[in-house]
Amino acid sequence: MRQPVPHYIDGAWTRPGPDPVVIDVIDPATLDTVAGTLAGTAADVDRAVLAARRAFPVWSEVPMGERVDAVKALATALDTHRDRLAETLSREMGAPLSFARQAQVGVAVADLHALIGAAENLSGPTPVSQSLVVTEPVGVVAAITPWNFPLHQIVLKAGAALLAGCTVVLKPSEVAPLNAALLAEFVDELGLPDGVFNVVFGDGAQVGEALCAHPDVDMVTFTGSRAVGERVARIAAGTIKKVALELGGKSAAVVLEDADITSAAAQVARSCFANSGQTCAALTRLLVPRDLLPAWRTAAVAATADWQPGDPRLETTSMGPLASLVQRERVRRHIDRAVAEGAHLLAGGSGFPAGLSGGAYIAPTVLGDVEPGMSVFREEVFGPVLTLTGYDHEDHAVELANDSVYGLSGGVWSADPLRALGVARRLRTGTVGINGAGLDVGAPFGGYKQSGVGRECGAAGLEEFLETKTVMGARDLLG
Ligand code: NAD
Numbered sequence: 001m002r003q004p005v006p007h008y009i010d011g012a013w014t015r016p017g018p019d020p021v022v023i024d025v026i027d028p029a030t031l032d033t034v035a036g037t038l039a040g041t042a043a044d045v046d047r048a049v050l051a052a053r054r055a056f057p058v059w060s061e062v063p064m065g066e067r068v069d070a071v072k073a074l075a076t077a078l079d080t081h082r083d084r085l086a087e088t089l090s091r092e093m094g095a096p097l098s099f100a101r102q103a104q105v106g107v108a109v110a111d112l113h114a115l116i117g118a119a120e121n122l123s124g125p126t127p128v129s130q131s132l133v134v135t136e137p138v139g140v141v142a143a144i145t146p147w148n149f150p151l152h153q154i155v156l157k158a159g160a161a162l163l164a165g166c167t168v169v170l171k172p173s174e175v176a177p178l179n180a181a182l183l184a185e186f187v188d189e190l191g192l193p194d195g196v197f198n199v200v201f202g203d204g205a206q207v208g209e210a211l212c213a214h215p216d217v218d219m220v221t222f223t224g225s226r227a228v229g230e231r232v233a234r235i236a237a238g239t240i241k242k243v244a245l246e247l248g249g250k251s252a253a254v255v256l257e258d259a260d261i262t263s264a265a266a267q268v269a270r271s272c273f274a275n276s277g278q279t280c281a282a283l284t285r286l287l288v289p290r291d292l293l294p295a296w297r298t299a300a301v302a303a304t305a306d307w308q309p310g311d312p313r314l315e316t317t318s319m320g321p322l323a324s325l326v327q328r329e330r331v332r333r334h335i336d337r338a339v340a341e342g343a344h345l346l347a348g349g350s351g352f353p354a355g356l357s358g359g360a361y362i363a364p365t366v367l368g369d370v371e372p373g374m375s376v377f378r379e380e381v382f383g384p385v386l387t388l389t390g391y392d393h394e395d396h397a398v399e400l401a402n403d404s405v406y407g408l409s410g411g412v413w414s415a416d417p418l419r420a421l422g423v424a425r426r427l428r429t430g431t432v433g434i435n436g437a438g439l440d441v442g443a444p445f446g447g448y449k450q451s452g453v454g455r456e457c458g459a460a461g462l463e464e465f466l467e468t469k470t471v472m473g474a475r476d477l478l479g
Contacts, residue, residue, distance in 0.1 A: 004036040005177070007044055007201055008184040010051035011194030014038070023174050023203065028094040028321040028328075028360035029312050035092075037177045040202030045169070045210040048198040052140045052167035053216050055195030060137045060165040062193075067163050068119050070190050074159070075112035077186035078105060078151070085151065085182055093147050093176040094320040094360065095275060096312040103275070107441065108151040111457065112159045114442040118459035119163040125471075125478055132474035135466040137165030138242055139218030142211035144204070144232065146224045147176035147323050148278040148382075153246075154180055156456045157221045158197065164465035169198045169217070171207045175324055204228060212236045221464070222246070223280075226380075226406075226450055233453075244454035244464050246280070246446060248380040249408030252401035253283040254423055256394070257292065259413035259435075261299045267436035268386070269303035271411065273364045276309070276322050277331075277384035280451075281409035281431065281439065285370075285377060287397050290390030297368055300388055301347045304364040307384065309353045321360040322383060328360040331383030335365055338376035343367040343387070372403055380406070398426045407448030411436070430455070 004022040006014045022036040038044075059067075078085065086100035095104055125134045143157040150173055161168050172180035180199055187197045200207050208228075212220050212235035219242040222232045229245040236243045253268045255261075271283040288296045312320030322328045335350040348365030352358075362383055370377050370387035377387060391397040401410055410427040413435055414420040424432040430446045431439075439445065444460035446452055454464050 002035065004038050005181045005201060006038055007040060007048070008188070008197075008199040009044070009048045010198065011188070014044075023201070025092050025176070025178055026324065027091050028324050031325070031359060035178055037174070037181070037201035040171070040200040040207040042206065042210040044200045044202070045207055045214060048169045048200050049140060049211070049214050049216045051195030051198055052169050055167045055193050056139055058193045059167050059196045062165070064119060064122070067165065068116055070192060071112055071116055071119075071159055071163055073190055074186060075109050075116070077189070078112070078155075079109050081182065081186070082106070085179055088178045088182060089151065089176070090312045090320070092178045093150065093323040094312050096314075096317040096320045098315055099274065099318070104149060104151055107149070107439070108155045110441045111152060111155050114458045115159045115163055115462055117442070118462045121459070122462065127475045128470070130473060130475050132471045132478060134469050134471060135463075136469055138465050138467055139166060140216060141166045141168050141465060142214070142217045142220045143168055143170045144208050144211065144220065144222045144224065145170070145172050147173035148275060148280070150176045151179045151183065153223045154183060156461060157223075160456070160462045161221075161465045162197065164462055166219070166465050167196050169200060169211060171200055171202065171211060174201065174203050177201050208232070209235055213238060215239050217241060219244070219465070229452065245452040246454075246456060247408075247450065247452040248382070248406060249280050249282070249447065249451050250285060250378065250380055250404045250406045251281055251283050251409040251411070251429065252285040252287050252427070253411040253413070254397045254401050254427075255286070255288050256397075256412070256414040256419065256423070257289045258415040260415070261292070261295055264413040264436070265296070265299035265303040266306070268411070269300070269307060269364070271438070272386045273304070273307035273319060273384045276319055276362070278323060278327070278382050283409070283411045284381065284386060285401070286386055286388050287391050287400050288388065290392055293388070293390045296388060297346055300366045300386060304347045304366060307364040309356060309361045309363060319364065319384065322362060323360065325360050327382065328362055331362055331381055331385065334376055334379065334381045334383070335367075335385060338367050338370070338374060338387075341374045341376070342369065342371070343374060343376060344369045346388070348384070372400060378404065394423065398423060402428050405450045408451035409433070
């Protein structure tokens with residue numbers, strides 16, 4: 001029997017005892033068990049937090065130039081091992097290999113470079129009023145991450161925290177933890193002081209909650225579902241920790257009447273169906289002028305042709321399975337409920353896609369006649385499901401787009417980019433793309449409303465891990 005992946009604590013891989021509790025990692029394409037990790041406990045969390053706490057005074061004193069060099073070396077390692085990481089990600093969460101290389105690993109490398117640029121440009125002590133204002137690392141950071149873009153989500157947190165001078169305890173998703181084990185291997189080779197970066201594998205109930213409650217953790221940075229985000233914030237409130245939350249979304253694509261339908265449909269389909277729809281900022285509510293609905297039905301269905309599910313290990317596959325059977329079941333239920341509530345199935349559906357009878361596969365699905373009262377208009381599906389809704393005029397489109405507890409992202413299409421910008425400014429979301437523009441890792445990313453608190457990426461993502469100190473009476477002390 002293959003040994004489970006052990007935790008990485010205080011600069012060493014922990015040795016599992018004779019009968020470790022193991023969490024299996026399942027390939028969602030084949031349903032084979034590909035590996036396992038140790039299931040961590042509160043005692044493992046204690047050891048990791050203690051190591052991070054001990055390392056904090058050392059790491060926070062390391063000059064920024066050396067911290068930058070370390071993170072640059074990590075970015076190089078990810079790039080060098082791109083194929084290995086992509087293969088691992090594909091096995092554990094089903095991303096097609098080509099997509100995993102570019103969008104899963106490639107974006108993680110770009111994330112690190114953007115954070116490095118921000119660290120190099122971080123301003124030093126600033127005179128304000130009679131005082132000198134300085135920034136300092138928050139301290140020990142617990143990072144809790146999901147499975148959909150697992151490496152990207154880890155490096156946005158760990159990369160920024162390390163650059164800021166914080167020490168880290170990472171709890172990766174138990175669904176897709178193997179990329180984190182590879183990352184820990186690369187970090188180990190950097191020769192950082194022991195305890196600067198630690199990984200405790202396991203589930204949310206044991207490891208996640210122990211981290212959120214731990215009195216020696218100064219900050220929790222969490223990416224995941226709204227429901228778990230609420231629980232994280234509640235537990236962390238017990239010790240008044242800093243909490244950053246990147247949660248779900250129900251983002252709208254607002255297509256104005258002057259936009260080119262075919263190209264807008266292809267771009268919306270890419271946003272909604274790439275990564276099998278498991279993207280927090282996916283544009284899943286397509287809002288179009290009511291009198292153009294017939295043309296849009298045809299265009300949206302036609303756009304699904306580029307996203308037919310298949311074997312993620314084939315270079316030609318654009319869409320793999322969902323990340324797990326659990327996720328497939330959730331998505332299936334959303335589709336069936338939408339149809340029961342009156343939505344019309346225009347493409348896809350809750351059964352297996354043609355030619356596939358096992359694995360966590362689901363076809364790209366388009367639902368027409370979706371009304372704001374339906375659950376599929378309001379709840380995050382986190383699968384390849386696009387809803388189509390007509391609007392009467394521009395104000396109505398904005399009202400529909402904003403009719404959500406979420407506020408993560410959005411998109412606006414128009415032949416007149418300035419008109420699109422005007423609409424973009426009216427959407428209550430943390431990011432908005434104009435005419436198909438997607439994630440910009442150098443600019444802030446995060447949510448309004450119940451999509452979260454705080455920002456990741458670039459300078460804003462680095463600043464999350466800094467405290468501000470006002471040294472009163474010191475305005476003129478630094479020349
Ligand atoms: P999830 O909330 O189930 O799990 C996320 C992480 O939290 C995992 O590591 C999990 O083990 C841990 N966790 C679970 N219960 C916990 C608890 N009680 N205490 C502490 N930690 C706990 O989310 P998921 O299913 O892994 O990911 C999908 C969700 O993530 C979607 O809702 C998606 O929108 C969201 N997401 C948001 C962003 C963003 O940047 N806004 C990015 C990606 C994913």
